[in-house]
Amino acid sequence: xxxxxxxxxxxxxxxxxxxxxxxxxxxxxxxxxxxxxxxxxxxxxxxxxxxxxxxxxxxxxxxxxxxxxxxxxxxxxxxxxxxxxxxxxxxxxxxxxxxxxxxxxxxxxxxxxxxxxxxxxxxxxxxxxxxxxxxxxxxxxxxxxxxxxxxxxxxxxxxxxxxxxxxxxxxxxxxxxxxxxxxxxxxxxxxxxxxxxxxxxxxxxxxxxxxxxxxxxxxxxxxxxxxxxxxxxxxxxxxxxxxxxxxxxxxxxxxxxxx
Amino acid sequence: xxxxxxxxxxxxxxxxxxxxxxxxxxxxxxxxxxxxxxxxxxxxxxxxxxxxxxxxxxxxxxxxxxxxxxxxxxxxxxxxxxxxxxxxxxxxxxxxxxxxxxxxxxxxxxxxxxxxxx
Numbered sequence: 001x002x003x004x005x006x007x008x009x010x011x012x013x014x015x016x017x018x019x020x021x022x023x024x025x026x027x028x029x030x031x032x033x034x035x036x037x038x039x040x041x042x043x044x045x046x047x048x049x050x051x052x053x054x055x056x057x058x059x060x061x062x063x064x065x066x067x068x069x070x071x072x073x074x075x076x077x078x079x080x081x082x083x084x085x086x087x088x089x090x091x092x093x094x095x096x097x098x099x100x101x102x103x104x105x106x107x108x109x110x111x112x113x114x115x116x117x118x119x120x121x122x123x124x125x126x127x128x129x130x131x132x133x134x135x136x137x138x139x140x141x142x143x144x145x146x147x148x149x150x151x152x153x154x155x156x157x158x159x160x161x162x163x164x165x166x167x168x169x170x171x172x173x174x175x176x177x178x179x180x181x182x183x184x185x186x187x188x189x190x191x192x193x194x195x196x197x198x199x200x201x202x203x204x205x206x207x208x209x210x211x212x213x214x215x216x217x218x219x220x221x222x223x224x225x226x227x228x229x230x231x232x233x234x235x236x237x238x239x240x241x242x243x244x245x246x247x248x249x250x251x252x253x254x255x256x257x258x259x
Numbered sequence: 260x261x262x263x264x265x266x267x268x269x270x271x272x273x274x275x276x277x278x279x280x281x282x283x284x285x286x287x288x289x290x291x292x293x294x295x296x297x298x299x300x301x302x303x304x305x306x307x308x309x310x311x312x313x314x315x316x317x318x319x320x321x322x323x324x325x326x327x328x329x330x331x332x333x334x335x336x337x338x339x340x341x342x343x344x345x346x347x348x349x350x351x352x353x354x355x356x357x358x359x360x361x362x363x364x365x366x367x368x369x370x371x372x373x374x375x376x377x
Contacts, residue, residue: 022318030320037295037316040342044296049339066311 002046007055012042015062022068038225084208097146104149119157122150130227140227155225160227167206171199172222185258194258201253207244211237261359276308282361283308284318285327285346292331292345295319319344326352 003014016035023031045061046053079106101120126147134141140147175198178184184194214221215237222229280302287293287301298319299312321369329348336359346354 027324030324032316033320033323034316037319037342038313040294040339041296041316043339044294044341048266065313069314250319 002043002053003053004053004058008053008058011055011058015065015068019068023197035150041065064242075251075256083192092176093129093132094125094143096125096132097143100125100150105151111200116157119150121153123154127226128149138209151225151228152235155228162210163207167199167203170202170206174202182255182258183208191256193254197254197256197258200247200254202251204246204251207242211239211241211244214240227258276310279308280310280314280318281322282354282357284322285350285357288328288344288346289351289354292343294333294341294343296341298344308328322350326350 016038018040019033019035023034041066042058042061046057048059100122103118107118107122109115110118129147130140131146176194178194178198182194185191215234215255218232218234218237222232283302283305284298293301295316300313302308302310302315303312319328322366323330323344326347328344329347330344332340332342337373341353
């Protein structure tokens with residue numbers, strides 16, 4: 001160990017602390033090896049220096065070593081560090097996907113306290129960033145994966161709400177009226193057949209309407225849920241309407257043959 | 260980063276140097292084992308390579324973990340014990356192929372430059 005002045009020792013310790021912090025997240029054996037190598041480098045560089053080594057000499061050597069922040073290439077940093085650094089030091093534009101992803105995480109953590117509402121601003125942030133990238137003709141790159149979850153989750157909620165919400169509500173209203181309109185069998189099997197048929201008719205009919213509605217609004221749907229729904233075509237909604245028609249027909253048949 | 264910024268000369272040269280650092284380090288220790296500071300000194304003397312000395316150590320560590328380089332400690336009469344780096348047989352083999360690739364790339368670019376001068 002080379003003898004140093006307290007000020008020089010403090011400079012070295014501070015440098016090694018920055019080095020450890022910069023290598024955090026890489027494998028411990030790499031951190032240890034690099035630190036050992038740097039210590040050896042400094043000792044060899046100082047072997048002809050007069051002792052105790054002063055602050056100026058140490059600063060000169062550390063300057064030539066360069067700041068540890070520049071040592072690792074972007075691709076060598078652990079993913080979480082890249083994400084953290086990107087969010088901390090990136091331009092305002094490049095922070096948008098991190099903001100979106102952060103809002104998604106917050107919405108999951110606070111789901112029971114209406115946290116799911118955070119998904120809406122998260123999706124707007126993601127879409128804004130994606131549109132900006134497109135206007136500039138730049139690829140989304142790996143950050144795209146931070147922007148997709150918000151869009152995917154809102155799309156999943158919207159799909160479930162569209163396919164199941166209105167018919168479920170309609171069924172609760174229609175059951176009482178249907179009992180008055182139709183001769184509902186008194187047997188348990190007959191009643192079950194009738195109710196299943198009713199559900200089939202309501203769900204099927206709604207899916208026909210929803211399919212036609214979405215086919216008519218295909219452009220805004222593609223735009224709102226881009227890039228996830230960019231490949232969706234009218235034929236996909238026609239398929240939904242066709243399934244709805246089959247379901248409604250099967251439901252009607254069950255109601256007709258309820259006895 | 261925009262494509263225009265990417266194409267700036269400084270950035271291009273930095274990227275090129277970064278890409279060549281591993282090749283430079285492997286070539287530096289190909290003739291004989293060297294310790295870290297000595298490798299740094301040799302690379303510092305290579306014109307246009309312009310290295311930050313610290314960048315060499317993470318590269319050496321990575322090359323060691325990839326099995327291309329191995330280390331051993333040797334006592335020194337002039338100062339502290341030194342960790343020497345030398346190529347493994349696999350490292351020598353990879354370096355041979357990297358050098359061949361570099362030569363053929365250099366020739367190909369040379370060919371393009373000649374065509375451009377005509």
